[in-house]
Every structure is written in C-alpha cells, then in structure tokens.
Amino acid sequence: MSRSTKNLVFIVDDDPDDREAIRDAFRENKHDHEFVFMENGNKLFDVLSTQFSQTYPAIILLDLNMPGKNGKEILKEIKEDATLRKIPVVIITTSSSEKDRDISYELGANCFVTKPDSYKELLHLTDSIAKLWFTKPAA
Numbered sequence: 027m028s029r030s031t032k033n034l035v036f037i038v039d040d041d042p043d044d045r046e047a048i049r050d051a052f053r054e055n056k057h058d059h060e061f062v063f064m065e066n067g068n069k070l071f072d073v074l075s076t077q078f079s080q081t082y083p084a085i086i087l088l089d090l091n092m093p094g095k096n097g098k099e100i101l102k103e104i105k106e107d108a109t110l111r112k113i114p115v116v117i118i119t120t121s122s123s124e125k126d127r128d129i130s131y132e133l134g135a136n137c138f139v140t141k142p143d144s145y146k147e148l149l150h151l152t153d154s155i156a157k158l159w160f161t162k163p164a165a
Contacts, residue, residue, distance in 0.1 A: 033058060033059045033060055033084060033160070034059070034060050034062065034081070034082075034083040034084050035052070035059045035060070035061050035083060035084065035085055035087065036061075036062050036073070036083040036085070036086045036087065037049065037061055037062070037063050037087045038064045038066070038067065038069075038070050038086060038087065038088045038089060038100070039063075039087075039088075039089040039092070039118070040065050040066060040089065040091075040092040040093060042063075042065070044089070044141065045063045045065075047145065047148060048087060048118070048148065048152060049061045049063075051145065051149045051151070051152040051153075052152045052156060054149060055149060055152055055153040055156065057152070057160065059156075059160075065092075066092055066094050067092065067094065067095035067099065067103075068095065070086070070100060071103070074110060082113055084113075084114075084159065085114045085155075085159050086104070086113055086114070086115045087118050087155075088100060088101060088115055088118070088135075089118060089119055090117060090119040090126060090130070091119060091120060091121065097130075098126075098129055098130065098133060101115055101117070101130065102133045102134075105133060105134030111134065114136040114137075115134070115135050115136055116135070116136060116137040116138075116155060116159075117130045117135045117137065117139065118139055118141055118151075119138075119139075119140060119141060120140065120141050122140045126138075137155075139151060
C-alpha cells in the first residue's frame with residue numbers, strides 16, 4: 027500500500043449537514059486533520075483510484091444509508107481490495123440496528139457507531155475517534 031497521510035480523513039455521507047457537523051466537531055476538539063467530503067461510494071472510489079492513488083487517508087468515516095451503493099457495499103469493496111483493506115473504516119450511521127452492526131463488522135468495519143442526537147455527543151464521539159485512531163501510544 028502506498029503511504030497513508032496521518033491526518034487525512036475521508037467523510038463519506040450523502041447528508042452535507044452531517045459531513046460538516048462531523049468536521050466541525052473534530053475541529054472544535056482541536057484535532058488537526060484535513061477533511062475530504064464525498065457524497066457517495068462512487069465518488070470515494072474515484073478519489074481513491076485517481077486523486078489519492080499515492081496517498082491514502084488515515085481513516086474513512088462511512089455512512090451506511092446512502093443512495094446508490096450503500097455503505098455496506100462500499101465497505102465490502104474496500105475490504106476486498108488488497109490495497110485498500112488496511113485503511114480503517116468507521117461506520118457512522120443513523121442506524122442502531124444490531125443486524126447492521128453485525129453485518130458491518132462481518133464485512134470488516136473497524137468500528138460501528140450510531141450518529142449522536144446532539145452536537146455535544148458528536149464532540150465526544152469525534153474526540154474519541156481522534157484519540158483512538160490518531161494518538162500514538164506512549165513509548
């Protein structure tokens with residue numbers, strides 16, 4: 027796999043308000059990341075295969091419920107690709123279904139979370155994601 031950019035975050039969600047809220051919550055928590063928004067899986071694969079073919083994101087935040095290819099189909103394609111499968115994928119969705127959670131993990135999701143109801147909860151969630159995926163362990 028080509029190199030990963032440690033602060034590059036792909037947010038794949040068809041709702042522009044959700045994409046911006048997630049980005050804003052990371053920024054409010056003072057996490058220094060570069061964000062790339064995509065509204066669907068086709069755009070994600072276009073970006074991964076062209077614009078970022080030499081540099082991959084540190085993490086993909088992926089919604090499940092999108093028109094066209096849904097998040098499960100996208101996740102399956104990412105995890106079946108030898109080059110892309112190492113990119114951590116966090117499912118952030120409105121679904122709280124155990125079935126969606128189980129299928130997401132079976133398909134290779136690194137984490138599954140339901141979108142919070144409040145911005146305060148989103149702040150906590152994005153801070154937790156940043157601490158889990160971007161903080162190096164103490165030596």
